[in-house]
Amino acid sequence: RAQIHRIFKGLLGLLPIILIKSKMHLSRIARVAAVRAPLQRAASTGIYNTPMHQNVKDLISKWIDTEINPNVNAWEEAQIFPAKKVFKQLGNLGLLGLNKPTDCGGLGLDYSFQVLMAEELGRIACGSVPMAIGVQTDMATPALARFGSKLVKEQFLRPTITGDFVSCIGVSEVGAGSDVSQIKTFARKDGDDYVINGGKMWITNGHQADWMCLLANTGGGEGPHFNKSLICLPLDTKGVTRVRKLDKLGMRSSDTAEFVFEDVRVPQTFRIGEEGKGFSYQMIQFQEERLFAAAGALKVMETSIQQTIDYTSSRIIFGKPLIANQLLSDSTRELMLQRLCNSDLQSFKPRLSHSALSSTVRPRPGSQARM
Numbered sequence: 001r002a003q004i005h006r007i008f009k010g011l012l013g014l015l016p017i018i019l020i021k022s023k024m025h026l027s028r029i030a031r032v033a034a035v036r037a038p039l040q041r042a043a044s045t046g047i048y049n050t051p052m053h054q055n056v057k058d059l060i061s062k063w064i065d066t067e068i069n070p071n072v073n074a075w076e077e078a079q080i081f082p083a084k085k086v087f088k089q090l091g092n093l094g095l096l097g098l099n100k101p102t103d104c105g106g107l108g109l110d111y112s113f114q115v116l117m118a119e120e121l122g123r124i125a126c127g128s129v130p131m132a133i134g135v136q137t138d139m140a141t142p143a144l145a146r147f148g149s150k151l152v153k154e155q156f157l158r159p160t161i162t163g164d165f166v167s168c169i170g171v172s173e174v175g176a177g178s179d180v181s182q183i184k185t186f187a188r189k190d191g192d193d194y195v196i197n198g199g200k201m202w203i204t205n206g207h208q209a210d211w212m213c214l215l216a217n218t219g220g221g222e223g224p225h226f227n228k229s230l231i232c233l234p235l236d237t238k239g240v241t242r243v244r245k246l247d248k249l250g251m252r253s254s255d256t257a258e259f260v261f262e263d264v265r266v267p268q269t270f271r272i273g274e275e276g277k278g279f280s281y282q283m284i285q286f287q288e289e290r291l292f293a294a295a296g297a298l299k300v301m302e303t304s305i306q307q308t309i310d311y312t313s314s315r316i317i318f319g320k321p322l323i324a325n326q327l328l329s330d331s332t333r334e335l336m337l338q339r340l341c342n343s344d345l346q347s348f349k350p351r352l353s354h355s356a357l358s359s360t361v362r363p364r365p366g367s368q369a370r371m
Contacts, residue, residue, distance in 0.1 A: 056113055059093060060120040072125045075253035080245075081129055083166045083208040083255070087136060091163020096137055100145050104153045105161040111291075114138065118292045122299025128254035130296050135204050136160065138292035140167035140213040143230055143281040147273030155270075156211055156232045168209040170200040170233070170259065171282060177202070180215070180282060181224035185261065187216040187231060189268070194218070194231060196239075196264040206257025207245045209235055213272070221276040228278035232270045239264035305335050 067089060075081035090096050098113040100106025107113075114137065121130040144157050159165040176182040185198025196216060203212070214233045221227035233240070243258040273281055309332060312322035323329055 052109075053113065053116055056095075056098070057116060057120055060095065060117060061123065063089065063093060063095075064120070064123050068129060069123075069125045072129070072253070076126055076128065077252075079247075079252050080207070080255050081132070081253040083132060083205060084163075086129065087133075087166055088163040090133065091161065096133075096163055097161035098137075100141070100157070100161055101153075104145065104157045106145070114288075115291065115295045118295035119298050122296045122303070126251075126253060127300075128251045131251060132205050132254050134289070134292045134296065135169060136167050138288040139285070140169040142288045143285045144213065144232065144272050147230075147277075147281055148232075149269070151269055152232050152272060160211075165210040166205055166208050168203050168205040168212050168257075170203055170212040170214040172202050173199060174201050181279065183215060183217065183228070185214070185216045187214075187218050187229065189218070190265070192269075193265050193267055194271075196231070196233070196261045196266065198261050199243075200259045200261075202246065203257045203259060204254055206259060207242060207255035209257075211235055212259075215278050215282055218275055218278070225279045226276050228282075229275050230272040230278040230281050231266065232272065233264070233266060237264050237266060301335075301338075305332065308332060308335075 068086070071081075087096065094107055095117060097104070097106030098109050098117060099111050100108070102108040118130075118134065118138075121133060124130050141157060141160055144152060148157065156165065156167075160167050170185075171177075171180060171183070173183050173185065176184065183198075185196065185200065187194035187196045189195075194216075196214070198216065200206075200212070200214070203209075206212075212233045212235055214231045215228055216231060217227055218229040219227055235242075239262045241260045241262070243260050246256040246258065248254075248256060272278075309323065312328055312332070315322045323332070
């Protein structure tokens with residue numbers, strides 16, 4: 001009887017632990033269900049479930065495997081990749097204008113195809129090349145495609161879509177990056193021209209680019225948000241100096257340049273849209289940039305998790321694989337669920353039916369995706 005009493009007392013002592021463990025288990029089930037819900041919503045939209053989406057995905061995948069990944073290590077070592085050659089390949093495949101207007105050589109598809117492309121480019125074995133492509137498709141050209149005149153579209157957008165031009169975006173300066181309103185580069189009117197003075201810093205594709213989508217102060221307006229304009233600037237124009245190609249810790253094969261502009265003269269017809277609306281155009285343009293960057297991170301996350309699983313499964317310590325460690329296995333499981341949750345990025349598609357760049361699109365989708 002005394003022994004039974006001790007056993008019963010011991011079981012009572014274990015009861016709080018059992019209850020805590022049960023609560024933790026139920027909490028984990030709830031957490032898993034919560035992170036799976038967005039994936040189920042995204043899947044229900046059928047965003048990538050058409051034969052055309054699959055064809056585009058296969059086309060990109062084959063191009064990456066045959067033309068890009070075999071060369072990545074050499075390009076990273078050389079600290080540059082052949083942007084003109086690579087972009088011409090993409091142009092020939094029709095991949096630089098998936099969601100661009102058909103009257104400029106684009107395919108006129110909805111933005112889900114651009115998200116698909118960004119995600120697939122995450123399969124490239126470095127970050128430099130996808131970033132450079134993103135500048136061409138989603139950073140330097142969205143405002144031009146939507147607000148540009150027929151003249152500037154023909155002169156700059158069409159050859160960019162075909163891959164004959166390499167583009168870059170000129171916003172950041174030494175003293176102004178995050179606070180775009182504080183840029184100092186100025187475009188002064190002189191007859192039918194703008195005369196541009198100033199400089200730009202940290203310009204991706206800048207060393208090889210043919211033209212820049214330049215944000216500059218053009219005067220007028222009330223305050224720093226209404227005195228700027230976007231201008232298409234040919235980089236072989238007199239007075240444009242590529243000061244240097246920057247040496248970076250990462251993204252080694254992506255060329256990043258510093259520019260100085262001294263009395264650079266371009267016609268006012270090279271302006272994108274209305275004068276004084278450049279800041280607004282750029283804020284809208286940033287939305288596609290952020291969506292592209294967020295979508296491009298999905299495959300990188302997936303690959304990183306899978307490589308971690310492969311390594312920790314094969315690495316044996318104290319007679320068992322590392323992945324058998326509860327902390328590692330739980331952490332890996334949580335990362336996998338977060339990756340699934342991030343697929344909810346695709347649910348932005350209904351709000352971006354034709355293009356992410358729309359006067360009706362608020363900053364929320366791109367900003368959410370960036371976070």
